[in-house]
Amino acid sequence: xxxxxxxxxxxxxxxxxxxxxxxxxxxxxxxxxxxxxxxxxxxxxxxxxxxxxxxxxxxxxxxxxxxxxxxxxxxxxxxxxxxxxxxxxxxxxxxxxxxxxxxxxxxxxxxxxxxxxxxxxxxxxxxxxxxxxxxxxxxxxxxxxxxx
Ligand code: FES
Numbered sequence: 001x002x003x004x005x006x007x008x009x010x011x012x013x014x015x016x017x018x019x020x021x022x023x024x025x026x027x028x029x030x031x032x033x034x035x036x037x038x039x040x041x042x043x044x045x046x047x048x049x050x051x052x053x054x055x056x057x058x059x060x061x062x063x064x065x066x067x068x069x070x071x072x073x074x075x076x077x078x079x080x081x082x083x084x085x086x087x088x089x090x091x092x093x094x095x096x097x098x099x100x101x102x103x104x105x106x107x108x109x110x111x112x113x114x115x116x117x118x119x120x121x122x123x124x125x126x127x128x129x130x131x132x133x134x135x136x137x138x139x140x141x142x143x144x145x146x147x148x
Pocket of ligand 1: 093094095096097098110111112113114115127128129
């Protein structure tokens, strides 16, 4: 990137400004969605806020949440631990604030340091996290999972 080109310096400067300006909006969105990396994890909460916190807000379709698995939607991880039973928790890992990622075989996993949480109640199955993922009240209406 730090090239040795000596022509077009002014154009390069304008180009950089343009890139920075263009990346501003997208970069902010990426920062909110990519909670992992911030030690305080405040980005994860921002993601939850941007997804809406009002009762009735649709957060996912039941068809998108596999039985025994789940999906991270904004700042929430939505799971289906048993057929037809849906749960939602904060996707912000209670260890250091990364966003949890995978939900497989009833376990929510954090990619940062390996913590694992029970997909049915958010409790810690494997550390280093010691606190459960906070639950979020949801309801199922007409095939959609909504905030309760
Ligand atoms: S932040 Fe999730 S295990 Fe460390």
